[in-house]
Amino acid sequence: xxxxxLGFGCGFLLLLAILAAIAMGSVALPLSSVxxxxxxxxxxxxxxxxxxxxxEISEFQVQVIVQQLRLPRVLLAACIGAMLGISxxxxxxxxxxxxxxxxxxGVTAGAIxxxxxxxxxxxxxxxxxxxxxxxxxxxxIAGMTLVSLGACAGGSLTVWLVYRLATTSSxxxxxxxxxxxxxxxxxxxxxxxxLEFTADNTMLRRISIWRMGGLDxxxxxxxxxxxxxxxxxxxVLPRCxxxxxxxxxxxxxxxxxxxxxxxxxxxxxxxxxxxxGVSVALAGSIAFIGLIVPHIMRMLVGPDHRYLLPLxxxxxAILLVIADCLARVxxxxxxxxxxxxxxxxxxxxFISLLRYRHEYGF
Amino acid sequence: xGFSLIxxxxxxxxxxxxxxxxxxxxxxxxxxxxxxxxEIVSIIGPNGAGKTTLLRAIxxxxxxxxxxxxxDVQLAGRALDQWPIADRARYVSxxxxxxxxxxxxxxxxxxxxxxxxxxxxxxxxxxxxxxxAEIMDLTHLLNRNYTQLSGGEKQRVHLARVFAQLWAEQGxxxxxxxxxxxxxxxxxxxxxDVMQAIQDxxxxxxxxxxxxxxxxxxxxxxxxxxxxxxxxxxxxxxxEAIMQPQMMHALFGITVDVVRSPSSGLPVIV
Numbered sequence: 132x133x134x135x136x137l138g139f140g141c142g143f144l145l146l147l148a149i150l151a152a153i154a155m156g157s158v159a160l161p162l163s164s165v166x167x168x169x170x171x172x173x174x175x176x177x178x179x180x181x182x183x184x185x186x187e188i189s190e191f192q193v194q195v196i197v198q199q200l201r202l203p204r205v206l207l208a209a210c211i212g213a214m215l216g217i218s219x220x221x222x223x224x225x226x227x228x229x230x231x232x233x234x235x236x237g238v239t240a241g242a243i244x245x246x247x248x249x250x251x252x253x254x255x256x257x258x259x260x261x262x263x264x265x266x267x268x269x270x271x272i273a274g275m276t277l278v279s280l281g282a283c284a285g286g287s288l289t290v291w292l293v294y295r296l297a298t299t300s301s302x303x304x305x306x307x308x309x310x311x312x313x314x315x316x317x318x319x320x321x322x323x324x325x326l327e328f329t330a331d332n333t334m335l336r337r338i339s340i341w342r343m344g345g346l347d348x349x350x351x352x353x354x355x356x357x358x359x360x361x362x363x364x365x366x367v368l369p370r371c372x373x374x375x376x377x378x379x380x381x382x383x384x385x386x387x388x389x390x391x392x393x394x395x396x397x398x399x400x401x402x403x404x405x406x407x408g409v410s411v412a413l414a415g416s417i418a419f420i421g422l423i424v425p426h427i428m429r430m431l432v433g434p435d436h437r438y439l440l441p442l443x444x445x446x447x448a449i450l451l452v453i454a455d456c457l458a459r460v461x462x463x464x465x466x467x468x469x470x471x472x473x474x475x476x477x478x479x480x481f482i483s484l485l486r487y488r489h490e491y492g493f
Numbered sequence: 494x495g496f497s498l499i500x501x502x503x504x505x506x507x508x509x510x511x512x513x514x515x516x517x518x519x520x521x522x523x524x525x526x527x528x529x530x531x532e533i534v535s536i537i538g539p540n541g542a543g544k545t546t547l548l549r550a551i552x553x554x555x556x557x558x559x560x561x562x563x564x565d566v567q568l569a570g571r572a573l574d575q576w577p578i579a580d581r582a583r584y585v586s587x588x589x590x591x592x593x594x595x596x597x598x599x600x601x602x603x604x605x606x607x608x609x610x611x612x613x614x615x616x617x618x619x620x621x622x623x624x625x626a627e628i629m630d631l632t633h634l635l636n637r638n639y640t641q642l643s644g645g646e647k648q649r650v651h652l653a654r655v656f657a658q659l660w661a662e663q664g665x666x667x668x669x670x671x672x673x674x675x676x677x678x679x680x681x682x683x684x685x686d687v688m689q690a691i692q693d694x695x696x697x698x699x700x701x702x703x704x705x706x707x708x709x710x711x712x713x714x715x716x717x718x719x720x721x722x723x724x725x726x727x728x729x730x731x732x733e734a735i736m737q738p739q740m741m742h743a744l745f746g747i748t749v750d751v752v753r754s755p756s757s758g759l760p761v762i763v
Binding site: 227299301302382383388390392393433434435 | 549552553554556557558559578579580581582583585586587589592593594595596597598599602603606607609610658
């Protein structure tokens with residue numbers, strides 16, 4: 132499939148998905164009022180708006196729903212989906228394995244352990260004035276709650292550990308990194324299990340909900356953080372795309388083609404850790420997007436990272452926006468964890484592609 | 494090869510007392526070698542003799558592994574580790590014995606990767622890919638999925654890629670082609686094509702170092718043959734000096750007859 136056309140198609144689909152996701156929810160809004168709430172109501176008159184289940188709500192309420200609740204949430208979903216999609220594509224390239232996943236370097240498991248640690252021990256008494264007090268009143272710094280900060284710290288720490296373990300004087304071994312990732316994942320996993328074991332029922336419930344992922348905590352500060360990360364990734368990664376193609380030949384082959392492989396690996400790992408760390412901190416662990424989206428895109432346009440990376444970003448954004456929208460709608464007014472939906476949406480599509488696998492060479 | 498416009502005799506590669514070891518095991522001992530522009534050198538020897546190790550040492554692979562390297566490797570009069578990777582890639586290309594590429598690139602894309610070190614522009618790169626594809630008999634496969642090719646076809650794709658990397662004339666720096674068993678999975682016709690292409694490179698002044706299993710093929714197309722046994726250089730010399738029954742016995746431990754090819758007059762072992 133022509134990657135440029137697919138890119139335009141995906142871009143269009145993403146816009147549609149964003150609009151639909153803003154309109155849909157426990158209160159379904161007509162598209163005209165969504166447009167008005169985004170770009171301003173043209174008259175000052177307070178005309179009640181007919182929502183789809185025959186109730187009427189005021190323009191002010193629509194504006195709050197759209198601008199304060201849904202817009203930041205939908206855009207955050209798009210950003211995080213994009214980052215997860217890109218991270219997956221990068222990891223699969225870095226490990227030269229189409230089955231690699233961003234969680235391989237331990238970042239997700241570390242983030243879960245960090246978050247669980249905070250949920251179980253993170254009372255204001257414990258930190259005794261080390262951290263700003265608004266964090267303990269349920270507040271947030273830069274869109275991150277205390278639990279998010281714990282997740283971020285846990286994720287960064289494990290990635291750093293995995294990277295150190297795999298790095299010797301002769302360079303970083305990707306296969307050692309894979310094995311170290313497995314070991315560290317097991318270790319942090321048992322820490323998380325122990326925390327769950329000691330936790331009381333309320334904590335246990337919080338941990339388990341957090342693990343399934345969700346965008347219900349979205350706000351503009353978090354959106355800013357995610358957007359800045361995505362911007363950094365979007366600036367750096369295109370320069371790595373061609374080198375990443377060469378890396379698929381093998382590390383020594385890439386070097387013989389002039390790629391500074393050690394530097395490339397470091398840059399890619401830092402970017403993936405940043406993307407996944409921030410995603411996990413803001414939305415919990417959302418499985419599957421990083422594995423499935425790059426795979427689908429590769430089947431559609433081939434493995435050239437110059438096209439694959441932006442398309443994986445678009446695909447991840449579309450999938451997460453739709454998944455989050457469904458998470459809000461399916462059992463409204465309650466919400467499902469989004470992680471459940473991403474797998475339910477992604478897996479059947481993936482399975483249907485597997486039937487044509489031989490045509491794509493996997 | 495007196496009809497070339499390049500002035501030969503310029504030293505491309507110098508090895509002095511090259512030693513390579515890993516985990517206390519010696520892989521290569523005291524290798525001395527000089528290779529000049531336009532020379533085709535074949536490395537022969539039994540399995541495990543260190544042929545690939547020698548080629549990888551020349552390619553600079555061991556700066557990035559746990560191997561211990563001592564001695565001197567100079568490329569164009571400059572120590573190998575002083576060459577920035579990006580510069581070296583414009584003058585030295587390397588064909589490994591196996592490739593682990595398992596992503597479904599089309600053949601065209603794989604060959605085009607050989608142009609990555611150069612900034613010659615898209616039009617020129619496409620022209621070069623078309624030319625090397627023609628030489629390697631890949632034109633009809635250019636849009637095929639690489640992962641679905643046969644072993645011999647894959648080998649030709651990678652040969653085309655390393656040829657594309659050194660294709661155009663580029664200043665005065667000497668070019669060097671390192672090939673690890675370039676013909677191991679090829680049929681006779683394509684073996685011939687590859688050897689012709691290598692000779693054409695040599696005529697442009699490219700130094701070629703190749704690990705060869707087929708001693709007769711090596712003898713037909715090389716100026717110099719290097720025999721390795723147990724990591725030591727048993728001998729180095731011209732084809733006539735090397736293609737002797739006692740040499741082959743020293744190298745492979747087998748008894749052979751050396752006859753002459755009726756057409757070329759070159760020695761052939763049977």
